[in-house]
Amino acid sequence: MLHLQNGVSDVIFTRIMACETSKQALDKMKEEFQGIEKRQQPIINLRRDFKNLKMKENETVKQYSEKIIVVVNNIRLLSDQFSYSRVVEKVITTLLERYE
Structure with a gap:
């Protein structure tokens, strides 16, 4: 043991x-x-959803980041590794220009 x-x-x-x-x-x-x-298959679908996430014009940063966190938490619930740096990179690279 x-x-x-x-x-x-x-x-x-x-x-x-x-x-x-x-x-x-x-x-x-x-x-x-x-x-x-x-x-x-659910992990593949969630990863695709994560990849396709983009901030909408009428969304706040808080709303957008919450949407990202929901997808990431669902991926992690299925025992898949998902780094915080990847989440941060997604938020930074997909924010609207007015937030840069």
Whole structure:
């Protein structure tokens, strides 16, 4: 069990730390990650939505950033990595000219 816990990332470790045996830990990981292929399409759709986001003329910066955060949080809920720097870059590069 020690080798298994040391061999996984912190995110996975928190999911298996309550398991008492390595079999329980492996079963837990199998249960959680078995359906990962089914989650790929929603992630692809959300990433496309993120890529296509643009600020509208009548939107405030707050409204626009909230819209971005909703998409990013949905991507993260599906266990996909998404860096803060990428979010900041999106906001900065897609703001209207009047905000530059």
